[in-house]
Amino acid sequence: MNYSDLDNEIKDLIKGKIEINKPMKKYTSFKVGGKADIVAAVDQIDQLKKLIAYLKENNIPYFVIGNGTNLLIKDEGIRGVIIKLSGSFKKILITGQTIQAGAGVTLNKLLEMSIKYNLSGLEFTTGIPGSVGGSLLMNAGIKGCSIGGVVDWVKVLSPEMKEVILKAKEIKFYYRESNLSQYIILEAGFSLEKSSRKAILERIKLYQERRTSINFPNAGSIFKNPLGRFAGELIEKAGLKGYSIGDAQVFPGHANFIQNIGRAKAKDILLLIDKIKETVQAQFGVNLELEIKVVGDN
Ligand SMILES: Cc1cc2nc3c(=O)[nH]c(=O)nc-3n(C[C@H](O)[C@H](O)[C@H](O)COP(=O)(O)OP(=O)(O)OC[C@H]3O[C@@H](n4cnc5c(N)ncnc54)[C@H](O)[C@@H]3O)c2cc1C
Known part of the structure; x- marks a missing residue:
């Protein structure tokens, strides 16, 4: 279901900017992600309450986004309303x-x-x-x-x-x-x-x-460090440093980062994540858990 025709109803509830069918790559540090039906900038708490009440009443899905630096948004995008806290929330x-x-x-x-x-x-x-x-x-x-x-x-x-x-x-x-x-x-x-x-x-x-310096778009560490181990070290030992699928590449400088070296799709990054998980599981018996959040439609 597409909710992009909701913009007029939402305009009555909030004063912030409303964008329709906006590619989420604009809002994420990974620079990937399909379109969101609506991205609404909310400036004040009372407007936020009105908006949430309306969305809940009408069973419209919503998602609060921060700076989008820990997110992988799927290529199919996100249905409903993305809420970005602006104005007085800054x-x-x-x-x-x-x-x-x-x-x-x-x-x-x-x-x-x-x-x-x-x-x-x-x-x-x-x-x-x-x-x-x-x-x-x-x-x-x-x-x-x-x-x-x-x-x-x-x-x-x-x-x-x-x-x-x-x-x-x-x-x-x-x-x-x-x-x-x-x-x-x-x-x-x-x-x-x-x-x-x-x-x-x-x-x-x-x-x-102590920080890793990386120039291409990324979302920081992809996996949590398993107890007593380092995800990056396991991925490196598995021989995957520099390994790529499409434009998604395991960062050669630190293997727990994936970088978007051009026009990576969320699909490429997800395939690369699966490849890393399977290889590390097969070689070391360790189940790597995602640190980033994967969101969006299938
Ligand atoms: C280059 C780089 C380096 C990084 N280094 C680190 C690091 O050293 N340590 C570290 O921990 N992380 C690191 N990160 C990951 C990321 O910056 C952190 O996880 C950060 O805290 C995420 O904040 P965000 O505003 O970008 O959240 P987002 O990615 O926008 O969202 C993350 C989650 O928070 C939720 N959320 C956001 N705002 C709200 C809100 N107001 N209310 C409720 N839920 C909300 C979202 O719904 C989502 O589930 C790095 C990322 C990059 C790109």
């Missing part, structure tokens, strides 16, 4: 040692503000291209640090359409996962430590040195 408020940030704020911006106000605790997020909302849902981080470890509270819209503030200890944060997927994340508060600009910049530099 606000940042700093009070003492606390930063309050809307779900649409990028981690990059959050880190920039923490540097500006000499606040330490977010240095490890350097180079993670997600939004606050997507990063909390994914519990984004690096070895030893993740966003769930520095967040103080998260404000969400519950399935019952209530705004609820969850204290960090009420939320379950796992390795690149959380139990927040039942909610729409609205904003979050981070309690940070006072530090000097120099010390913060030095820590950021150390984290940057």
Whole structure:
């Protein structure tokens, strides 16, 4: 079912931009993905509530997208409405040692503000291209640090359409996962430590040195590291570094990344994922689990 003729109804509910039949490659760091019926930028909480109520009432599927940096959207696209939190969801408020940030704020911006106000605790997020909302849902981080470890509270819209503030200890944060997927994340508060600009910049530099540099479109690590092992090492040992299907290639610099070296289709990336999983399972008996989220129609 195509929902693109809904735009007029939605225009009455929200003030943000509405796009019809938009290729999702525009919204994802992988630069792949078929069309979404509607992409709606929502600026305010009351508009978000109205929109969700309408979509639920009419059984119209919806999907909240952040910066699209952990997503593989299928070539057939997504039916229904893609919701992008904009406007007031991009606000940042700093009070003492606390930063309050809307779900649409990028981690990059959050880190920039923490540097500006000499606040330490977010240095490890350097180079993670997600939004606050997507990063909390994914519990984004690096070895030893993740966003769930520095967040103080998260404000969400519950399935019952209530705004609820969850204290960090009420939320379950796992390795690149959380139990927040039942909610729409609205904003979050981070309690940070006072530090000097120099010390913060030095820590950021150390984290940057540990990061993989990759130029082609990608979605970061494809697989979670299995317990006690590294996915990239297993894929490399399986001889798949540089292996490609169509324009989807196992990044020669780090085998847990897949890069889109031209016009890769989601199908190519999915075939490459299957190939990697089968080879690693056959050679090492390890079942690699996806870190990225695959979404869209079949
Ligand atoms: C070059 C590169 C490097 C990366 N490095 C890292 C890294 O070091 N560590 C790491 O952990 N990740 C890394 N990633 C992956 C990615 O950046 C993180 O997972 C990031 O947190 C995802 O945020 P996003 O806003 O892009 O989410 P999206 O990809 O847009 O969405 C991810 C999930 O979050 C959901 N979501 C988004 N916003 C909301 C919201 N407001 N409410 C409810 N659900 C929401 C979506 O529905 C989806 O299920 C990297 C990616 C790239 C491309």
